[in-house]
Amino acid sequence: MNKIKNKTFVPVVYNCNDNCISCPVSRRYGMENPSLEDIKKEADEILKSHSHIEINGGEPTLRKDLLEILKYIEKKNPHEIGILTNAQSFYYNKFTERISKIKNLKIITTLYGHNPKIQNSIARNPASFKYKIAGIKNLAKNNVKIELRILLHKMNYAHFNEIADFIIDNFESRNFNSIVIMNPKLTGTAGKNAKFVAERITKLSEVLEAPIKKLISKGYKVWLFHFPHCTLPKGLWEYSKGVTADSSSVVFAEKCSLCQKKSECSGIWKSYLDFFGENEFMPVKDTGK
Numbered sequence: 001m002n003k004i005k006n007k008t009f010v011p012v013v014y015n016c017n018d019n020c021i022s023c024p025v026s027r028r029y030g031m032e033n034p035s036l037e038d039i040k041k042e043a044d045e046i047l048k049s050h051s052h053i054e055i056n057g058g059e060p061t062l063r064k065d066l067l068e069i070l071k072y073i074e075k076k077n078p079h080e081i082g083i084l085t086n087a088q089s090f091y092y093n094k095f096t097e098r099i100s101k102i103k104n105l106k107i108i109t110t111l112y113g114h115n116p117k118i119q120n121s122i123a124r125n126p127a128s129f130k131y132k133i134a135g136i137k138n139l140a141k142n143n144v145k146i147e148l149r150i151l152l153h154k155m156n157y158a159h160f161n162e163i164a165d166f167i168i169d170n171f172e173s174r175n176f177n178s179i180v181i182m183n184p185k186l187t188g189t190a191g192k193n194a195k196f197v198a199e200r201i202t203k204l205s206e207v208l209e210a211p212i213k214k215l216i217s218k219g220y221k222v223w224l225f226h227f228p229h230c231t232l233p234k235g236l237w238e239y240s241k242g243v244t245a246d247s248s249s250v251v252f253a254e255k256c257s258l259c260q261k262k263s264e265c266s267g268i269w270k271s272y273l274d275f276f277g278e279n280e281f282m283p284v285k286d287t288g289k
């Protein structure tokens with residue numbers, strides 16, 4: 001059983017139909033998946049103290065009894081049931097229709113690129129783009145709440161403006177509950193491939209402002225996860241508040257104690273500090289806008 005303090009997520013499967021170079025978990029070939037009974041017990045434990053829960057993996061939709069797991073959780077009446085998924089299984093209409101009937105469902109899925117070349121090279125799956133985009137469209141058609149995460153790193157951040165244009169051209173703002181721009185946790189497969197994936201947050205931040213403002217002007221709700229205020233242009237501070245469910249891996253640098261924005265800051269991935277050090281992070285003194 002997962003012992004992370006205050007955790008709200010349950011891993012239900014260890015295999016995946018992608019092999020993302022920026023995945024924060026290691027491939028666990030041949031590892032036996034948790035039993036249905038263990039998943040139920042873990043869900044019960046989480047729901048004793050939380051009103052939301054997230055199912056993750058691996059790729060949760062590969063689990064044949066996913067619907068049974070969701071129905072079990074639904075009966076406990078949480079205010080949100082998240083599924084962290086690559087969304088490719090939602091390419092299939094019948095599957096999407098069945099899952100979309102779950103009450104208070106939220107799909108959380110990650111997009112890497114605006115074309116098959118970028119998306120598929122990061123997912124290391126030649127079919128990723130085709131199935132994911134169709135899957136997201138299917139979910140939107142079934143009115144499922146979707147959080148679209150755009151994971152920016154060395155391999156795709158230069159294309160962020162094109163990714164924003166792709167979203168505007170292919171989806172309506174009402175299709176997404178939120179669009180979250182984030183940077184990778186450098187653990188697991190991403191940690192092993194850090195030389196291909198890791199980019200300094202201050203470098204990523206350089207490409208953010210115009211595309212984010214463009215998305216916001218078109219009605220999309222955009223948030224920045226894991227981007228501390230001190231690395232961002234002031235115009236983006238109000239959007240930088242979030243962390244993923246895995247907040248146990250987030251830390252502050254020693255000098256952060258001097259920062260006037262610390263209470264609003266997302267903090268820094270511990271794995272990022274281990275890789276790049278803390279030079280980029282400078283306590284914010286001027287809190288004016």
Ligand code: SF4
Pocket residue numbers: 228229230231252253255256259260261262265266267268281282283284
């Ligand atoms: S100095 Fe530390 S607390 Fe302040 S914004 Fe930067 S990372 Fe956050």
